[in-house]
Every structure is written in C-alpha cells, then in structure tokens.
Amino acid sequence: MPGLSVDWRIGGLPLHSPTPSGDSKIRTLSWNNHTDPASVNGWIIPDEETEDDMEFSKSVGAEQVSDRHGATERPVIQRKASSPMMPAFMTSAPGKVIVYGEHAVVYGKAAMAAAISLRSYLLVTALSKSQRTITLRFPDIGLEQSWKIDDLPWSTFSQPSKKVHYYNLVDKLDHELVGAMQPHLSIISPKASPEDRKTHQNAASAFLYLFLSLGSRNFPGCIYTLRSTIPIGAGLGSSASISVCLSSAILLQLRTLSGPHPDQPREEAELQIERINRWAFVGEMCIHGNPSGVDNTVATGGKAVVFKRGDYSKPPTVTPLRKFPELPLLLVNTRQSRSTATEVAKVAALRKAKPAITEPILEAIDKITESAYALISASDFDAKNPKSVEELGDLMKTNHGLLTALGVSHPKLERICELVGSAGVGWTKLTGAGGGGSAITLLNSNASPPTLKALEDKFAGEGFEKYETTLGGDGVGVLWPAVLHNGSEDEGGEEIDQEKFLNADGRDGVEKLVGVGVGSFEKRDGWKFWNNVGPHINSEGKQEPISG
Numbered sequence: 001m002p003g004l005s006v007d008w009r010i011g012g013l014p015l016h017s018p019t020p021s022g023d024s025k026i027r028t029l030s031w032n033n034h035t036d037p038a039s040v041n042g043w044i045i046p047d048e049e050t051e052d053d054m055e056f057s058k059s060v061g062a063e064q065v066s067d068r069h070g071a072t073e074r075p076v077i078q079r080k081a082s083s084p085m086m087p088a089f090m091t092s093a094p095g096k097v098i099v100y101g102e103h104a105v106v107y108g109k110a111a112m113a114a115a116i117s118l119r120s121y122l123l124v125t126a127l128s129k130s131q132r133t134i135t136l137r138f139p140d141i142g143l144e145q146s147w148k149i150d151d152l153p154w155s156t157f158s159q160p161s162k163k164v165h166y167y168n169l170v171d172k173l174d175h176e177l178v179g180a181m182q183p184h185l186s187i188i189s190p191k192a193s194p195e196d197r198k199t200h201q202n203a204a205s206a207f208l209y210l211f212l213s214l215g216s217r218n219f220p221g222c223i224y225t226l227r228s229t230i231p232i233g234a235g236l237g238s239s240a241s242i243s244v245c246l247s248s249a250i251l252l253q254l255r256t257l258s259g260p261h262p263d264q265p266r267e268e269a270e271l272q273i274e275r276i277n278r279w280a281f282v283g284e285m286c287i288h289g290n291p292s293g294v295d296n297t298v299a300t301g302g303k304a305v306v307f308k309r310g311d312y313s314k315p316p317t318v319t320p321l322r323k324f325p326e327l328p329l330l331l332v333n334t335r336q337s338r339s340t341a342t343e344v345a346k347v348a349a350l351r352k353a354k355p356a357i358t359e360p361i362l363e364a365i366d367k368i369t370e371s372a373y374a375l376i377s378a379s380d381f382d383a384k385n386p387k388s389v390e391e392l393g394d395l396m397k398t399n400h401g402l403l404t405a406l407g408v409s410h411p412k413l414e415r416i417c418e419l420v421g422s423a424g425v426g427w428t429k430l431t432g433a434g435g436g437g438s439a440i441t442l443l444n445s446n447a448s449p450p451t452l453k454a455l456e457d458k459f460a461g462e463g464f465e466k467y468e469t470t471l472g473g474d475g476v477g478v479l480w481p482a483v484l485h486n487g488s489e490d491e492g493g494e495e496i497d498q499e500k501f502l503n504a505d506g507r508d509g510v511e512k513l514v515g516v517g518v519g520s521f522e523k524r525d526g527w528k529f530w531n532n533v534g535p536h537i538n539s540e541g542k543q544e545p546i547s548g
Contacts, residue, residue, distance in 0.1 A: 086126045087126075087480070087481035087482070088123060088124065088125045088481060088482040088495070088496065088497065089124055089249075089478065089480040089481055090121060090122060090123050090478070090480075090482045090496065091122045091124075091245045091248045091252070091477065091479075092119050092120065092121045092122070092476070092477045092478075092479070093119060093120055093240075093299040093300065093475065093476045094116055094118065094119045094237075094241060094302060094473060095115070095116050095118045095119065095120075095236040095238060095241050095299070096115055096236060096237035096294075096298040097113065097114060097329075097331070097431045097471070098111060098112070098235075098431050099112045099304065099372070099396070099440070099471070100112045100365075100368050100369040100372050100395065100396070101365055101366070101399075102365075102399075102403060102408075102430070102434065103343075103344070103362070103365070103403065103434075104362045104366050104369070105307070105309065106344060106347070107351075107362055108308065108309065108310040109308070109362060109365060109366035109369070110307070110369040110373070111306070111307055111308070111369055112305070112306050112369050112372060112373065113294055113295075113298050113304060113305055113307065114298065114303065114304035114305075115298050115299065115302045115303060115304065115471075115473050115474070116236070116329065116331065116469045116470065116473065117469045117473045117516075117517060118230045118231075118236065118331070118469050118507075119228070119230065119241065119516065120226060120227070120228040120229075120241040120242050120244075121226065121227050121228070121245070121501075121510060121514050121515075122224060122225070122226045122242075122245035122246065122249055123223075123225045123226075123482060123496060123498065123501045123514075124222055124223070124224055124249050124253070125223045125225070126220050126221070126222050127220065127221035127222060127223065129221075131221040132148060132149045132221050133146050133147065133148055133149060133221050134146065134147055134211065134219075134221060134224070135147075135222075135223045135224065136204055136207055136226075137223065137225040137502070138200075138203060138225075139225075139227065139502060140226075140228055141196070141200065141232065142189070142192065142196065142200070143188070143189065143200040145200075145204060147184055147208075149217065149219060149221060150217060152184065152212060152217075153180035153181065153212065154212070156177060157177055157180070157212040157213060158216075162174060162176070162177060164213055166214055166251060166254060166275065166279075167256075167275070169278060170213070170279075170282050172285070173209070173282070173285050177209070177212070178205075178286075181205060181208050181212070184208060185201050185204055185208070188201050188204055202239075202286065203239075203242065203287070205286040205287070206239075206242070206243055206284070206286040207224065207246050207283075210246055210250055210282060210283055211250060213279075214250050214279070215250065215253075215254070219253075220253075222253075223498060225498060225501055225502065226242060226245065227501065227504065227510045227514075228241065228242070228510075229507040229510055229511060229515075231333055231438075234333055234432075234438055235340070235432035235433065235437050235438065236331075236438065237295040237298065237299060239287045239288070239295070240280065240284055240291075240296040240298070240299045242283075243281075243284050243287070243299075244276060244277075244280040244296055244300050244475075246280075246283055247277075247279035247280040247282075247283060248276045248280075248476050248478065250279075251275060251276060251279065256275065257272050257275065257276070259272060259530060260272070260477075260478065260529055261528065269530045272530050273300055273301055273475070273476070276300050276476055277300040277301070280296040280299065280300055281296050283296075284296050292309065292315065293315055293318060294316065294318060297320070298475075299475065299476065301320050301476075302473055302474045302475025302529070303320060303323075303472050303473075304320070304321040304376075305318050305319060305320050305321060306318075306319045306321060306369065306373050321373070321376060321377070323376055323377060323381065324472040325376070325381075325383030325472055326470050326471065326473055327383065327389065327443075327470065327471045327472060328443040328470060328471075329440055329441065329442060329469050329470055329471040330425070330440070330441035330443055330466065330467075330468060330469075331438055331439075331440050331441075331467040331469055332416050332439050332459060332464050332467075333438050333467075334410065334412040334413060334436050334437060334438065334439070334464060335463060335464065335465060336435075336436030336437070337436055338410070338435035338436030338437050339433075339435070340432070343408045343433040343434050343435040346406070346407050346408060346435075347408065350407060361402050361405055361406060365403070368395050368398060372392060372395050375388070375391055375392065375395075386444070386445055389444065392427075392442060393426060393427030393442045393444065394427065396427045396440075396442055397427045399429050400417065400428065400429030400430055403430055403434060408433065408434030408435055409434055410434065410435050410436050412464070413434065413436070413437075415462065416428060416439045416441075416464065417429075417439070419455060419458055419459065419462075420441050420455070423454070423455045424444075424451075425443055425444060425452065426443040426444045426446075426447060427441065427442050428440070428441040440471075442471070452468070473517075474516065475529065475530070476529070476530065477516055477527045477529040477530075478527070478528055478529075479496075479514070479526050479528075481495075482497075483495050483496065483526065484496060484513075484514065485525055493526070496513065500513060
C-alpha cells in the first residue's frame with residue numbers, strides 16, 4: 001500500500017522523530033521484505049515526521065488508525081502494559097590499530113589507522129512499561145549501575161537553550177549539562193579502587209550524556225549490557241568502540257536510523273554512518289576531553305583512515321580508505337605498561353637535541369604512510385596477490401625500524417619481532433606510542449595453523465598475550481532482533497538474552513555466542529552493516545559525508 005498516509009502505532013504510542021526542515025510531508029509506509037531496525041512487522045517507518053504529522057497523530061484515538069481524509073483503516077493492535085516496547089537487539093563496533101605513522105603524526109605528518117576484528121557488543125533489552133529504570137552493565141570491567149528514569153536531570157537537558165536533536169552537530173560538551181549529571185555519576189562504584197571507579201564513571205558519563213541529550217522522560221526502561229573482546233588500556237580504541245555501540249543503539253531506539261539492508265542507497269548509508277559517528281564523538285569527549293575523532297571514525301565506518309593534524313588548535317583531517325582490504329593480523333600484547341606522554345616526550349627531546357637526525361626519520365615515516373596509501377588506492381591493487389601484501393608488510397617492517405631509531409621500542413617488542421621473524425610468518429611493528437603496549441604482525445602465506453600454534457606457545461611462555469584477528473574489517477553493525485543461528489535446534493534461531501550474554505565465558509565465549517564472524521573472514525548470518533564508508537572530518541572539524 002505505498003502512498004497510504006497513516007499514524008502507525010505500537011502499544012498506542014506513535015513512532016516518529018522530528019524533522020529538521022519542518023517541511024510538510026505526508027507520512028508513507030512501504031513494504032519491506034527484509035528485517036530492518038526501522039521497520040515493524042515488515043513496514044518501513046520513515047525517519048522524519050513533521051509537526052503537522054505529530055499533531056495529526058495526537059488527534060487519532062488509540063483504538064483506530066485514520067488517514068488524512070478521515071477514512072478508517074485497520075484497528076491498532078494494543079499491547080499489554082507489561083510487554084516490552086521492542087525486541088532485544090544488539091550493536092557492535094570494532095577496535096583499531098595504528099598501521100603506519102606513529103609519532104610522526106605528532107609533527108603534522110600523516111598516519112593510517114585501521115579497524116580490527118576485536119569488537120565490543122552491546123545488548124539492549126527493553127523492560128515493561130511499568131519498569132521505569134535504565135541499567136548499565138559492563139561486567140568485563142565490573143560496572144553495574146541503575147537509575148530511575150524520572151529522577152534524571154531532564155529539566156536541565158530539555159531547556160530550550162540546551163536541547164539538541166539527533167541531527168545536530170555537537171562539537172563540544174555543555175559544562176552545565178555535565179554538572180547536572182554529576183550527582184548521578186558520584187554514586188557509581190563507591191567501593192572500587194580510584195582507578196576502576198574513574199573508568200566506570202567515564203563510561204557512565206558517555207552513556208548518560210547521550211541518553212539525556214537524545215532521549216526524553218518518556219523513554220522506555222532498558223538494560224544496556226556490554227561485553228568486549230578488545231583489551232582495555234592497550235591503545236586499541238576500546239572506549240571509541242563502546243561509544244559507537246551506545247550511539248547507534250540509542251539512535252536505533254529513537255528510530256532515527258534506517259537499514260542497513262542490501263538495497264540501501266549509498267547516500268542514505270553515509271548519512272546513517274555520519275549520524276552515529278557524530279554522537280559517538282560526543283561520547284568520546286565525555287571520556288577523553290579532547291579526542292582526535294580518529295578512533296570513533298574507524299569504529300563507525302570500519303576499513304581504515306588516513307589522518308593528519310597540522311594545527312593542534314583544530315581537529316585532524318580524516319580521509320576514509322574504502323578500498324582497504326581485510327588482511328590476517330596477529331596482535332600481541334606485551335603486557336608491559338607504558339605512558340604515551342613519556343614516549344612522546346622522548347621523541348620531542350631527541351628532536352630538540354638532534355634535529356638534523358630526527359627530522360629525516362620523521363619525514364621517512366611520513367613517506368611510508370604516503371606509500372601505503374598510494375599502494376592501496378591504486379586501481380590495480382590486489383590484496384590476494386602475495387606481492388601486494390609483501391609490499392605492505394615491508395613498509396610496516398621499515399616503519400618499525402624507524403620508530404626504534406626514535407627510541408620508542410622496548411625489549412619486549414623487539415623480542416616479539418625476533419620470534420615472528422624466526423617463524424617466518426610475516427612482518428611486525430609496534431603499534432601506538434610504543435615503550436610496551438602491543439605489536440602487530442601482517443601474516444603471510446607461510447602462516448599455517450601448526451606454525452602459528454608453535455608461535456603462540458612461545459608467546460605464552462614469555463608472558464605475552466596473542467590475538468588472531470583481521471585488519472580492515474566492518475564498522476558498526478546491528479543484530480535486530482537479537483537472534484542468531486548458532487547451530488541451535490530452536491525454530492527461528494537462538495535468542496540472545498541477558499543470561500546467555502552475561503554467562504559467555506571470556507572473549508572466546510563472547511565471540512562464539514554473538515561474534516560477527518565465525519572464522520577469519522566468514523561473516524555470520526544475522527549481523528548487518530552499513531556500507532563501509534564513513535564521514536570525512538575536514539580541517540575545520542566538520543564531519544561531512546563523502547560524495548561519489
């Protein structure tokens with residue numbers, strides 16, 4: 001019935017979102033044969049509704065649905081008050097690694113970051129209408145906190161001068177709004193260590209700021225449960241991954257996102273990615289204060305980006321690499337604590353003491369990033385060609401040598417390089433600030449399972465933590481409803497509920513239960529991803545969708 005103008009309701013509540021334009025439009029529904037977060041029982045719910053539409057909605061009783069000409073259509077199905085408002089669903093976003101350009105990027109050079117298949121997973125479970133609470137559960141970090149929805153500072157967030165909408169660009173935090181949240185953050189984890197409590201409060205602040213900015217007092221009660229396979233504090237973008245999960249979940253609940261689905265136009269997919277990324281950046285500001293925007297851009301759009309920041313009074317220029325291939329990667333955590341500030345200070349001191357030596361090293365690192373970008377962007381680049389992979393690997397190995405010359409490696413990182421080199425399975429470099437942290441290895445065709453198992457045993461024997469992952473994978477994804485075919489005999493698949501999700505044993509258990517992939521490259525049915533494109537952050541800090 002394309003073209004029919006109706007007020008579509010679930011449980012007597014209109015499904016709508018405000019439009020920025022205010023243009024008068026007739027709301028239309030069209031049949032959707034694929035399951036879609038923005039659809040109900042196969043009906044696509046449009047993103048925008050005008051004030052005129054909303055007034056019309058209010059004038060229609062809960063017992064019937066009418067078009068604009070007064071013709072009575074079908075009766076609205078009323079749900080019991082104790083029923084949840086929507087099915088449980090999940091969102092997921094990846095971590096990231098710096099592939100080329102560490103430290104040189106501090107001095108206005110380019111660097112390249114790429115998504116990895118280690119991910120965060122957020123399960124959203126709606127409560128009955130009578131349960132007016134929201135609960136945040138991050139069991140991997142020991143956080144669980146509930147708030148009464150009606151007790152939250154809606155009066156402050158809803159002031160005309162403070163209120164923002166999902167389509168607004170928020171490039172800084174409102175300190176009055178941050179202050180209004182403090183009483184609701186101060187009650188979190190009072191018995192935890194100061195370090196853990198700070199981590200808990202940072203995560204909760206990102207959630208509450210997004211929830212209060214985008215939601216309303218009428219928002220349904222929900223439980224938000226997050227599990228992550230990304231090591232925290234290892235420079236792998238775990239906080240950005242979490243922010244993207246939260247941003248996409250709340251926007252989906254508001255029905256301001258459509259898709260993803262195979263027939264979705266690229267322009268629409270880009271808009272969805274931009275919208276998720278904008279609000280994920282707000283979450284990152286709550287956690288880090290002044291983030292670059294790179295981590296959340298990679299976590300949202302996936303694949304890889306090249307970023308450059310010549311003026312530190314402005315955000316970096318971030319260019320997504322749509323053609324970045326999915327490549328097998330070995331990530332090894334040294335478990336050696338390090339300070340980014342300390343390593344950056346080392347290079348600054350060397351640059352000041354020996355500029356004639358240091359500057360050419362930084363320039364060489366920049367050339368490596370440019371060379372990798374040119375290689376991947378070339379029309380004849382073939383990731384299945386071992387020669388192409390070898391070229392990328394040689395650039396990584398050379399990049400590591402230059403970083404070592406800057407003094408930011410560590411004996412444990414060098415030991416990993418030695419072990420990988422002896423096994424002959426690929427090319428290794430440190431990733432991030434160095435001085436410890438993690439190393440990444442681009443695997444070659446010699447990386448057979450027996451060889452990798454022997455290497456893993458050596459890593460474990462020396463206290464290293466190994467992850468087999470992929471480089472350049474998908475960005476933000478959604479599983480709506482939270483049902484997967486995990487070899488279960490249950491008709492229609494296995495429903496992922498709170499108990500199953502919480503009881504998943506460690507990273508392997510989480511991946512086995514809900515992971516987006518069941519192998520190195522095989523995607524699991526059910527998870528859907530917006531096109532692997534992301535918004536462009538220009539030199540003025542504005543995130544703009546890429547055209548073409």
